Amino acid sequence: VSTLGAAHKxxxxxxxxxxxKARVIIFDEPTATLTPEEKRHFFNLLQRLVKEGIAIIFITHALEEALAVANRITVMRDGEIVASxxxxxxxxxxIVQAMVGRTLTETLHGEVKRTARPYGDKVLSVENLSCAGLVRNSSFSVFSGQVTGMFGLVGAGRTEMAKVVAGLLKRNIFHGGEIxxxxxxxxxxxxxxxxxxxxxxxxEDRKFDGFFETMTAGENLQIGELTDKSNPVSIVSLARARELAKQWGERLRLKQISxxxxxxxxxxxxxxxxxIAKSLIQQPKLVIFDEPTRGVDVGAIVEIHQLISDLADQGMAVVVISSYLPEILAVSDRILVxxxxxxxxxxxxxxxxxxRVMFAAVH
Incomplete structure (x- = not known):
């Protein structure tokens, strides 16, 4: 089974x-890793199970899928049912309005048209950056107190560009240019x-390299803190883990968790x-978010967007990489294609x- 793909598993x-002989089957985000063709087969299977008399509970943040396959819909917010x-x-x-108390347009774009923040100090300057054919003679700058959006089609090289800047590509890969x-x-x-x-x-892939899944939120946060050069602690303290979980839980509104x-x-x-908290605990000058709202519900999207805005308002240099164009337009002051x-x-x-953004990305 370990060699099978997600759909076959x-x-x-x-x-x-x-x-x-289960009479009730609960699916929790079952389509998150499936291709469109795999999703089609999966939904056909769901219909067959329903016809055989099996009750299906389908937990998802993909609203179109819920509307397409469900007979009844229940919306929850902060652990409570708000619509059914x-x-x-x-x-x-x-559904969006029930989840966040605002319409979809207000959720993504705010209630009034935004004005871009002015340029701050130049925090990052990249000139003629190249890396193993993944990044090709690319130049750009990032400024404090601004959100710089980075948009492109999948495979355009956005993530690779960010990883070169952050030292996350393999150390033996040559790259030219200046950072x-x-x-x-x-x-x-x-x-x-x-x-x-x-x-x-x-x-962009929190489950693979974003956290230690068998540890608590507080323990993960303390591990993030251990890389802080000003912190001499080298072992995980349960008391410190609880303190960090409380502190960042309040700041980022971590909900319904023990x-x-x-x-x-x-x-x-x-x-x-x-x-996100594990990264911010480093007190960075520049934070690069890669697909920051992938696989999260609409309520969390609103809160993450607000956090990104708050960081820029506090003077931090912020880069947001996203393949979802409405998100780029919702959070960015300046956009790199x-x-x-x-x-x-x-x-x-x-x-x-x-x-205009899409035209630049495809032509």
Missing amino acids: QMVEIARAVHH GEAKGFTRAS RLLGKSVRYRVPRPAVRDGIVYVT ERARMIELSGGNQQKVV VKRGRVVEEMMLSDATEE
Whole structure:
């Protein structure tokens, strides 16, 4: 089974449940790792199970999928049911409003049109950066007190560009060009020196390299703290772990979790908030968010977007990498469009539209 893909592993789990004559099957984010074709097969299977009299509970943040497959929909917020009824009585907009108390347009773009923040000090300057064909002669800058959005199609080289800056690509990969942090020329082969200099990268794949899943939120936060050059502690203290969990739990609104809960037991939104806190605990000068709201619910998206805005308002230099264009437009003051490993266009928020950004990404 370990050699099977995600879709086939899921089929094995379903077959096991059916074999044991389960009358109720609970699916928790079952389509998160499936391709569109795999999802189609999965939904066909769900319909067959329902026809055989099996009750299905389908937990998902993918609203279109819930509307497509469910007979009834229940919306929860902060551990409480806030709406429930026949699926035909819901729309995507009404579900979002029930989840966050605002409409979809207000959730992504705010109630009024935003004005871009002004340029602060230049924190990061990248000139003619190249790396093993992944990044090609690319140049860009990042400023304090601003959110710099980085948009491109999947495979455009956005993540690779960020990982070169943060020292996260393999150390034996050659890269040319110059990276300057606050005017000082730097080149990182491993991430720890970058973290100590004030650059942190919030991973796009939290489950693979964002946290230790069998440890608590507080223990993960303390491990993040151990890389702080000013902290002499070298072992995990349970008291300190509880203190960090309380401190960051209040700041990031970690919801409905016990201090003893392991990371694997938390929702996607709470997991992502812990990963973000683990990076912010370093007190960075520059934070790079890679797909910061992937796999989280609408309520958590709102809170993460607000956090990103707050960090910029506090003077931090922030980069947000996202393949979801409405997110880029919702959080960015300035947008860099990446194609084939290069920044091909830069525009301010006032000049950016979905059409213009997408045109630059594909032409």
